[in-house]
Amino acid sequence: MKSGFVSFVGRPNAGKSSLLNQIIGEKLAIVSDKPQTTRTRIRGVKNYADGQVIFVDTPGIHRPLHRMNVRMVDAAVETLGEVDVVGVVIDASESPGAGLRYLLDLVKDTSAKAVLILNKVDLVKKHKLLPVIEQLNKEREWHAIVPVSALTGDNVAHLEEVILDALPDGEPLYPADYLTDQPERDMVAEMIREQVLRLTRDELPFSTAVLIDQFQEPTDEDTMTRIYATIVVERDSQKPIVIGKGGDVIKQIGTAARKDIEQLVQNRVFLDLRVVVREHWREDDRILDQLGVRDRDK
Numbered sequence: 163m164k165s166g167f168v169s170f171v172g173r174p175n176a177g178k179s180s181l182l183n184q185i186i187g188e189k190l191a192i193v194s195d196k197p198q199t200t201r202t203r204i205r206g207v208k209n210y211a212d213g214q215v216i217f218v219d220t221p222g223i224h225r226p227l228h229r230m231n232v233r234m235v236d237a238a239v240e241t242l243g244e245v246d247v248v249g250v251v252i253d254a255s256e257s258p259g260a261g262l263r264y265l266l267d268l269v270k271d272t273s274a275k276a277v278l279i280l281n282k283v284d285l286v287k288k289h290k291l292l293p294v295i296e297q298l299n300k301e302r303e304w305h306a307i308v309p310v311s312a313l314t315g316d317n318v319a320h321l322e323e324v325i326l327d328a329l330p331d332g333e334p335l336y337p338a339d340y341l342t343d344q345p346e347r348d349m350v351a352e353m354i355r356e357q358v359l360r361l362t363r364d365e366l367p368f369s370t371a372v373l374i375d376q377f378q379e380p381t382d383e384d385t386m387t388r389i390y391a392t393i394v395v396e397r398d399s400q401k402p403i404v405i406g407k408g409g410d411v412i413k414q415i416g417t418a419a420r421k422d423i424e425q426l427v428q429n430r431v432f433l434d435l436r437v438v439v440r441e442h443w444r445e446d447d448r449i450l451d452q453l454g455v456r457d458r459d460k
């Protein structure tokens with residue numbers, strides 16, 4: 163039997179969370195077309211006939227301008243010294259730039275086996291992929307280079323084989339029915355934030371957070387799951403954007419998030435959303451702790 167940890171690290175938007183979800187077959191991490199979506203590490207555990215893999219999704223590595231972003235990047239970088247395999251996820255449809263350079267330098271010193279994952283191959287013509295592989299092959303000794311599409315699932319099973327094979331011998335570290343380290347409450351907050359990301363633009367996605375104020379499990383008298391949540395924004399001017407004309411945006415956020423949450427909790431959900439302004443919350447350690455923008459292991 164094999165067992166161990168693999169972290170997915172890469173630039174924002176490379177498709178790390180999509181890949182985690184594709185492998186696990188459940189939506190463990192929210193995904194958006196905006197960068198810096200993931201803010202914490204997210205574990206997903208998968209069992210195979212010959213082993214167990216703990217996949218760790220991480221926030222995208224970027225230049226941090228706020229305290230929150232320092233925590234995010236730290237959470238990703240820390241995994242480099244803790245895992246057995248590092249999956250360096252690269253958006254193969256993007257031309258290489260300074261960000262990629264920084265990422266490759268960062269993973270240079272990891273003692274973990276490094277697997278280069280070229281994602282989004284559904285967007286790239288094969289003949290254009292080969293020079294990219296050749297170029298990146300010169301960068302370091304890769305344990306393997308695996309092109310995949312996290313979106314279509316193309317070649318993902320092969321990637322899983324490569325990862326499992328690279329892990330040390332060992333017994334499973336988690337019980338067979340263990341899926342993720344994320345508490346349900348956190349997943350609910352993330353599902354709401356995912357809809358905020360989907361329905362807003364510009365600075366809003368970056369300066370929004372979601373706090374769960376109350377999570378009422380169903381009882382014999384009240385069979386609904388009742389959730390009260392707060393959407394935090396940074397400035398007064400952002401509040402009306404999240405709420406929308408006559409409340410239409412927040413209504414859309416609520417309706418869409420509720421569908422996902424009902425799927426998650428397997429029950430009918432009453433969802434109450436409010437919006438509050440907390441200036442500079444991205445610099446506020448107390449709020450960041452509350453939001454779980456931190457290492458869950460510490």
Ligand SMILES: Nc1nc2c(ncn2[C@@H]2O[C@H](COP(=O)(O)OP(=O)(O)OP(=O)(O)O)[C@@H](O)[C@H]2O)c(=O)[nH]1
Pocket residue numbers: 172173174175176177178179180181192193194195196197198199200201220221222223281282283284285310311312313314
């Ligand atoms: N065409 C295509 N799009 C993809 C693929 N993988 C991810 N995407 C899209 O790329 C965008 C970013 O995906 P995420 O999974 O959120 O990326 P991430 O690396 O987790 O991003 P951060 O959390 O911001 O670091 C989303 O719009 C995805 O739908 C892929 O294989 N093909």
Ligand SMILES: [Mg+2]
Pocket residue numbers: 178179180191192193199200219220221222
């Ligand atoms: Mg992500």
